Amino acid sequence: MAYDYDVIIIGSGVGGLTSAALMSKEGLKVLVLERLDRVGGCCSNYDVDGFKPEVGAVFVISPEFYYKLFELLDLRLEDYLDWSVIDPVYHFYLEDGRDYPLPRDIDELAEIINDISPRDVKNFYRYCEDMKKIWDVYMAFTENPMPEVQNITKISSLVKMAANKELIPALPILTKMNLQNLDKFVRGYFEDPYIQLMFGWENMYAGLPAHRCPGAFAMITYMGRMGYFYPKGGMISIPLAFKKIAEDFGAEVRLKSEVERIIIKNGEAKGIILKDGDTLTARAVVSNAHSRVTYLNLVGEENLPRWAARTVRRQPCSIPAPIFYMGLKERIDGVKAHMSLLATPRRQFDGVWNDFYDRGLLYRPSDGNYMIIDPTFDDPGLAPPGKQVISVIYIAPYHLKYHDWDDVADQWAWEVISYLDQRIYPGLKDQVEWMDSVPPKELERRLNVAEGAFFGLEMSLSNMGLFRPNYRSRLVNRLYLAGQCTNPGLGVPGAMISGVATSGILMNDWTKRL
Amino acid sequence: MAAIGKNRNRTVPVLFLCLGLGALAGAAWAFRLDDEQRRAIAKNLFELREMPFRVLI
Numbered sequence: 001m002a003y004d005y006d007v008i009i010i011g012s013g014v015g016g017l018t019s020a021a022l023m024s025k026e027g028l029k030v031l032v033l034e035r036l037d038r039v040g041g042c043c044s045n046y047d048v049d050g051f052k053p054e055v056g057a058v059f060v061i062s063p064e065f066y067y068k069l070f071e072l073l074d075l076r077l078e079d080y081l082d083w084s085v086i087d088p089v090y091h092f093y094l095e096d097g098r099d100y101p102l103p104r105d106i107d108e109l110a111e112i113i114n115d116i117s118p119r120d121v122k123n124f125y126r127y128c129e130d131m132k133k134i135w136d137v138y139m140a141f142t143e144n145p146m147p148e149v150q151n152i153t154k155i156s157s158l159v160k161m162a163a164n165k166e167l168i169p170a171l172p173i174l175t176k177m178n179l180q181n182l183d184k185f186v187r188g189y190f191e192d193p194y195i196q197l198m199f200g201w202e203n204m205y206a207g208l209p210a211h212r213c214p215g216a217f218a219m220i221t222y223m224g225r226m227g228y229f230y231p232k233g234g235m236i237s238i239p240l241a242f243k244k245i246a247e248d249f250g251a252e253v254r255l256k257s258e259v260e261r262i263i264i265k266n267g268e269a270k271g272i273i274l275k276d277g278d279t280l281t282a283r284a285v286v287s288n289a290h291s292r293v294t295y296l297n298l299v300g301e302e303n304l305p306r307w308a309a310r311t312v313r314r315q316p317c318s319i320p321a322p323i324f325y326m327g328l329k330e331r332i333d334g335v336k337a338h339m340s341l342l343a344t345p346r347r348q349f350d351g352v353w354n355d356f357y358d359r360g361l362l363y364r365p366s367d368g369n370y371m372i373i374d375p376t377f378d379d380p381g382l383a384p385p386g387k388q389v390i391s392v393i394y395i396a397p398y399h400l401k402y403h404d405w406d407d408v409a410d411q412w413a414w415e416v417i418s419y420l421d422q423r424i425y426p427g428l429k430d431q432v433e434w435m436d437s438v439p440p441k442e443l444e445r446r447l448n449v450a451e452g453a454f455f456g457l458e459m460s461l462s463n464m465g466l467f468r469p470n471y472r473s474r475l476v477n478r479l480y481l482a483g484q485c486t487n488p489g490l491g492v493p494g495a496m497i498s499g500v501a502t503s504g505i506l507m508n509d510w511t512k513r514l
Numbered sequence: 515m516a517a518i519g520k521n522r523n524r525t526v527p528v529l530f531l532c533l534g535l536g537a538l539a540g541a542a543w544a545f546r547l548d549d550e551q552r553r554a555i556a557k558n559l560f561e562l563r564e565m566p567f568r569v570l571i
Contacts, residue, residue: 308567469571
């Protein structure tokens with residue numbers, strides 16, 4: 001049978017484009033299909049009269065993965081991306097009115113901690129010492145990760161990791177951070193509730209309350225000491241770079257091309273049907289879409305065993321992280337970093353978590369935790385001259401018990417804006433020229449992410465590793481998955497690693513199976 | 515053989531007694547749980563049930 005393409009990739013997120021770049025470098029005829037008019041999926045921005053807010057991803061973490069990937073592509077990262085380090089990593093607003101920058105430098109950060117809670121300074125150094133051990137394991141494991149990353153869930157890979165000499169000193173902490181929840185793990189180091197919150201708010205990324213989130217997420221705050229980076233032109237620069245690389249290697253990227261179905265014949269993926277009715281065939285299909293969208297919408301329940309459709313449908317998504325974007329008439333003085341955090345003390349916040357996580361209640365604006373992102377802080381070109389664009393990310397339930405999101409989203413956003421105006425950014429409300437509130441259901445419509453969870457599937461232990469959808473589908477032959485819903489999971493580097501793994505497996509299968 | 519039969523006769527009621535006490539202790543513990551703990555346990559049981567299927571996806 002003659003195929004139109006060797007591989008068709010559904011979705012131009014970072015995972016899909018990474019796969020496209022690597023496979024087209026190996027000489028495969030690759031087509032990437034994107035339903036929107038821009039690439040990147042959750043790592044993208046959009047333009048409203050010159051205001052270019054980030055859609056989802058807001059900074060780069062673990063830059064070493066990017067360098068490794070460019071090495072694999074035989075290219076230099078500097079030729080494609082121009083990024084700078086974000087310092088302070090973020091600005092933290094405490095509920096009692098104090099606010100502090102959180103610098104990258106460990107000793108400078110210790111001085112800030114000394115100001116908030118002197119007794120936690122020694123705890124902070126102990127935390128850093130422990131996290132450094134984990135970091136060393138991570139770095140040793142990733143020494144040569146990319147060609148073998150597809151083995152991430154295999155026993156042989158774990159044995160190789162166990163043979164790592166950095167592992168022994170880190171083993172007690174590694175065990176503790178994986179067995180304890182984030183809440184308990186952070187409490188094991190710090191006494192002051194604000195400091196606990198500073199080092200343990202990453203459960204937001206997992207979409208879980210801190211008392212149900214793996215302690216390993218505490219590592220993310222330490223990774224900030226290695227630097228968070230922001231590319232010139234915004235986060236969309238990353239997928240744009242991979243698009244250019246893929247195209248230079250001969251891949252085709254089509255925008256505004258929505259896939260309706262994956263063609264399944266005799267349990268094998270044979271191509272796709274576009275929304276406009278066109279049919280394209282390929283020897284293999286890679287889906288960068290959410291696993292639930294891939295299996296239930298694109299493959300179709302009728303092509304799956306009943307137990308499989310039920311399992312896919314039931315696999316929990318992370319808690320939605322709705323967002324609203326604002327274009328401001330003038331820059332306001334209050335914004336002091338690329339990313340600011342306005343947080344309530346842990347116990348109160350956990351109470352709020354229970355309210356919406358379990359009961360579907362929307363909390364009062366003053367009870368929420370907010371990530372406030374100002375991309376123009378590092379790149380003023382992302383707003384018209386003299387103006388500013390701000391995104392506010394929070395967490396909220398997908399289903400509200402007493403309301404419909406479409407009815408309350410704008411009102412809720414304005415309430416939060418009033419709260420921010422009152423608390424940390426005086427004059428904010430009057431400066432808003434344009435506002436776009438995107439509740440979970442709208443996120444789902446815009447980005448095609450199930451339940452508006454742009455952090456993908458829940459990052460709990462029962463949904464990671466072997467329990468996350470496999471790179472090579474076990475349900476449909478010749479179908480492969482990439483993106484946040486596969487391993488290792490959330491974030492831009494996570495999606496990128498999945499793209500490398502999927503392309504590695506597919507290339508390996510090329511001569512043997514396809 | 516008779517001796518073994520005798521032992522079994524004694525063991526069975528003890529076993530049932532232990533099971534009954536265990537069930538009572540479990541029930542007493544379950545009644546003391548608050549809503550949040552009950553939901554967490556229900557969620558964990560759900561995850562345990564689903565995990566074997568997830569490996570096959």
